[in-house]
Amino acid sequence: MPEIPYANYTRAQRSVKNEYSANRLISTPNFDSDGNLIAIPVVPTKFTPMEVLSLIQSYMSPRLMEQVRAVVPLALYLALFQLLILNQVVEDSLVITGGLIAVIVGLMIFMEGLAKGLMPFGEIIGSTLPRKSPLPLVLFITLLLGIGVTFAEPAIGALQAAGQNISVERAPYLYALLTEWADSLVLVVGVSVGVAAVLGTVRFLYGWSLKPLIYFALVPMLALTIYCSLDLELRNTLGLAWDAGAVTTGPVTVPLVLSLGIGIASAAGKGESGLSGFGIVTLASLFPVLGVMLLAIYVSSTVTTAEIIEAATLTASAAQEAQLSWFEQSPGVEIISGVRAIAPLVVFLFLVLIVVLRERLAHQGEIFYGIVLTIIGMCIFNIGLTYGLSKLGGNAGGLVPGAFMEINSIANSPIYVYGVGLVISLAFAWMLGFGATVAEPALNALGVTAETLTEGVFKKKTLITAVSVGVAFGIALGLAKLIFNWPLVWLIVPGYLLAIVLTMLSSETFVNVAWDSAGVTTGPITVPLVLAMGIGFGNATDAVEGFGILCLASIGPIITVMITGLWARYKVNVEIRAAKEAKMVSKEQEAQTII
Numbered sequence: 255m256p257e258i259p260y261a262n263y264t265r266a267q268r269s270v271k272n273e274y275s276a277n278r279l280i281s282t283p284n285f286d287s288d289g290n291l292i293a294i295p296v297v298p299t300k301f302t303p304m305e306v307l308s309l310i311q312s313y314m315s316p317r318l319m320e321q322v323r324a325v326v327p328l329a330l331y332l333a334l335f336q337l338l339i340l341n342q343v344v345e346d347s348l349v350i351t352g353g354l355i356a357v358i359v360g361l362m363i364f365m366e367g368l369a370k371g372l373m374p375f376g377e378i379i380g381s382t383l384p385r386k387s388p389l390p391l392v393l394f395i396t397l398l399l400g401i402g403v404t405f406a407e408p409a410i411g412a413l414q415a416a417g418q419n420i421s422v423e424r425a426p427y428l429y430a431l432l433t434e435w436a437d438s439l440v441l442v443v444g445v446s447v448g449v450a451a452v453l454g455t456v457r458f459l460y461g462w463s464l465k466p467l468i469y470f471a472l473v474p475m476l477a478l479t480i481y482c483s484l485d486l487e488l489r490n491t492l493g494l495a496w497d498a499g500a501v502t503t504g505p506v507t508v509p510l511v512l513s514l515g516i517g518i519a520s521a522a523g524k525g526e527s528g529l530s531g532f533g534i535v536t537l538a539s540l541f542p543v544l545g546v547m548l549l550a551i552y553v554s555s556t557v558t559t560a561e562i563i564e565a566a567t568l569t570a571s572a573a574q575e576a577q578l579s580w581f582e583q584s585p586g587v588e589i590i591s592g593v594r595a596i597a598p599l600v601v602f603l604f605l606v607l608i609v610v611l612r613e614r615l616a617h618q619g620e621i622f623y624g625i626v627l628t629i630i631g632m633c634i635f636n637i638g639l640t641y642g643l644s645k646l647g648g649n650a651g652g653l654v655p656g657a658f659m660e661i662n663s664i665a666n667s668p669i670y671v672y673g674v675g676l677v678i679s680l681a682f683a684w685m686l687g688f689g690a691t692v693a694e695p696a697l698n699a700l701g702v703t704a705e706t707l708t709e710g711v712f713k714k715k716t717l718i719t720a721v722s723v724g725v726a727f728g729i730a731l732g733l734a735k736l737i738f739n740w741p742l743v744w745l746i747v748p749g750y751l752l753a754i755v756l757t758m759l760s761s762e763t764f765v766n767v768a769w770d771s772a773g774v775t776t777g778p779i780t781v782p783l784v785l786a787m788g789i790g791f792g793n794a795t796d797a798v799e800g801f802g803i804l805c806l807a808s809i810g811p812i813i814t815v816m817i818t819g820l821w822a823r824y825k826v827n828v829e830i831r832a833a834k835e836a837k838m839v840s841k842e843q844e845a846q847t848i849i
Contacts, residue, residue, distance in 0.1 A: 317365070317366055321359075321362045322358055323693055324693050324694070324779050325354055325358050325361075326354075327689060328686070329354050329646060331686065331689060332646055333347075333646075335654075335682055336649075336650060336653055339657070339678060339682070340653050340654070340656060340664070340669060341666075341669065342664060344646075345649060346649075349645065350642055350645050350646050350649075351642075352641060353638045353639075353641030353642020354638065354643070354646070356637050356641070357635060357638030357642045357643055358638075359634055360631050360634030360635030360636070360637070360638050361408070361631065361778060361779075362631070363631030364408065364627070364631025364634075365631070366631070367623075367624045367625065367626070367630070368506065368509070368624070368628055369624070370623060370624025370627065371600075371623070371626075371628050372510065372599070372603070372625070373510070374616075374617070375607065375621075376511075376514055378607065379399075379606055379611070383395065383514070383610070386610075386611055387611075391610070392455075393455065393456070395606055396451045396514055397445075397448035397449065397451065397452050399448065399451065399514060399603075400444060400448025400450065400452075400507075400511060400538075401447070401448050402598060402599040402603075403447070403506045403507045403511060404440065404443050404444035404447050404507065405440060405444060405594075405598065405599065406506045406599045407505075407507055407778075408506075408632065408778040409501040409504050409781035409782060410440055410501055420789075421798075422562060422563050422566040422567075424490075424798045424799075425491075425798050426487060427487050427488060427550055427553055427554055427559070427562070428490045428799055428801075429566065430557065431491060431549065431550060431553065432494070434562075434565070435549070435553060439546065439549065442545040442546060442548075442549045443498050443502060443546065445545065446538075446545035447502050447507060447538045447542060449541055450537035450538040450540070451514070451534055451537075451538065454511075454534030454538075463762055464533045464536065464765055465757055465762070467537060468536065468540070468754075468757060468769065474544060475543055475544050475547070476747055476751075478547045478548070478551075479496075479743055480743060480747065482551070483741060487559055488554055489741065489742075489743070490798050490799055491546070491547070492743065492801075493801025493805070494550075494799070494801045495543050495546035496742070496746060496802065497785070497801045497802065497803075497805050498542045498543060498545075498546045499538075499540060499541075499543045500539065500776040500781060500805060500807070501804075502538050503535050503538055503539050503776060504776070504777065504781075505777070505778060507538060508535055508538075533770075535770045536766075536769040536773065539808065543805075584640055584641075585637045588633060588639075588640055589633045589637075592633035592634075592635070593632075593633065595632055596628050596629045596632055600625055639782055643779070643782045644785075644786040645786075647783040647785070647787040648787070648789065649790065650790065651786065651787035651789065651794065651800070652793060652794045654682055654791060654794075655791060655794040656668065656669055657669050657670050657676075657678045657679050658672050658674075658675025658676045658678075658679060659672075659675070659795070661794050663794075680730045680733060683726075683729045683733040684730040686726075686784075687727075687728065687729035687730065687807060688722045688725065690725070690783070690784075691718075691780075692722050694775060694777055694780070697718055697722075698714070698718070700767070700770065701713075701714030701717040701718050703767075705717070712764070712767070712818075712822055716818060716822070717767070717815065717818075720811065720814045720817075721771045721774075721775060721811040721814070722811075723810075724811030724814035724815065725775050726810070728803075728806040728807035728808065728809060728810030729784065729803055729806070731745060731806050732788065732802055732803030732804075732806040732807065733803065736788065736791050736792050736795055736797045737795060746806075746809070749806070749809045753812050753813055756768075756813060757769075757816065759816075760816045760819055761823070764815070764823075765816070767819070768811070768812050768815035769812055771812065772808040772809070772811050772812050775808065775811060776804060776808065784803055784807065785800075785803075785804065787803075788800035788802070
């Protein structure tokens with residue numbers, strides 16, 4: 255028997271194949287009397303119930319688990335903290351559990367509908383609009399799109415719901431912004447996002463650095479913050495204004511606006527840079543802050559606090575006497591708000607596609623299916639937000655102060671000595687921020703991008719850790735602000751001044767990554783949970799309002815990421831210098847050896 259080399263044997267094993275004739279797979283064609291081919295009847299595929307279940311499971315499982323991983327750990331953390339640390343049962347646990355299930359299911363359906371229905375619009379418009387329309391029209395449509403996507407953001411509902419827990423006597427202008435002026439508030443935030451999208455798109459086209467735009471936005475923002483802090487009534491609106499920037503960079507705004515901006519840059523031949531896509535998220539989280547502060551100043555110049563309080567009293571008494579319609583009660587109000595959030599955006603996208611671009615929508619059945627899913631998902635999510643996330647966050651926020659102070663809802667409060675209870679409360683906030691950020695899917699994608707852009711200098715794991723630590727300290731600092739009643743301006747102005755200094759010292763790449771990291775940390779789960787927790791905590795500690803935690807959770811990662819980036823660059827420079835010195839020493843030794 256001849257010997258065969260083992261490599262030849264393994265190669266032959268890998269190349270083994272079976273051949274089949276195509277005639278065995280395709281039916282023999284039949285012809286009629288005129289010689290025309292007779293169509294082969296299509297036999298419908300039949301599946302057993304188990305096969306149908308298997309197909310559905312394989313399709314839904316990864317989508318469902320993504321939301322489960324985002325919601326369940328946070329819910330368990332809050333529940334266990336109440337049970338084990340505060341010795342308090344979770345009130346309305348069945349209602350909250352049902353609400354959390356609605357959040358998971360609603361967000362899963364919403365995200366699937368977003369991918370199947372709304373995202374194709376962004377891709378078609380982003381790639382086609384710049385080629386068929388002049389730049390002014392393109393930028394105008396970008397502005398309108400920014401307004402539309404803001405109304406469709408799931409977290410916007412959390413801002414509007416927060417107005418129900420604000421005392422009109424203690425914070426009249428804040429109450430007015432969240433109730434009578436709620437639609438104007440969302441519109442102003444939307445216009446701000448639209449302006450940010452326009453400016454970010456122009457930046458793509460002309461290759462502008464992000465640094466000057468950050469300075470351009472921050473100077474008036476910090477000036478208005480100081481101005482509002484000097485007014486006894488306007489200072490209560492600062493937390494809302496700075497938190498408004500956090501709710502705009504969600505799962506609807508970022509993909510749609512970003513795809514349009516990158517499409518415009520690509521059509522102009524400017525989209526090949528590795529930094530394409532950065533900047534819009536940053537600007538979309540900064541400009542709404544400026545817009546809300548300007549709206550607050552306008553409201554203060556048109557109505558007095560006495561008029562707001564009187565109107566609120568009349569509204570409350572009329573609400574008690576009047577029978578609310580079905581769409582003004584839960585869950586009707588959540589369903590109506592869900593439809594109102596998505597439908598105008600869909601109509602606008604259709605008008606752009608048909609009237610402006612004169613394009614036919616491909617795969618219409620799939621896109622309409624996605625739009626229906628988006629609306630259904632938004633409605634279910636809104637119901638879950640009311641009965642799940644907001645209720646859970648509010649309960650937790652109202653009970654945590656019982657660790658260090660006496661509150662009515664806990665019989666044996668304070669549970670611990672003041673110092674110990676205070677540390678426990680701040681540690682609770684820190685762990686909540688860290689855990690919520692690590693679980694954020696968008697942060698993982700940003701980490702991959704950052705590692706690629708920095709050629710491995712900034713590892714994905716390093717970015718995730720830096721962002722999570724920044725958010726954790728931001729939320730803990732926000733809780734300390736409520737406990738000690740610190741003015742928000744004391745934290746905002748120094749924090750952003752430090753961020754400006756770090757921006758000057760950092761390279762363009764690290765600036766883009768750091769400032770955009772603040773936007774990816776505030777998802778549709780984190781925002782309503784932290785908002786509700788802050789307001790509940792503020793009510794328990796008798797604070798005027800509970801806003802401000804989200805904005806501190808945004809400035810935290812900007813600072814930590816840039817500090818980490820500067821440290822990484824310093825280490826690389828040290829290693830380069832050490833390598834050069836070692837090479838020089840080696841050359842000197844070689845020269846001495848030759849001599």
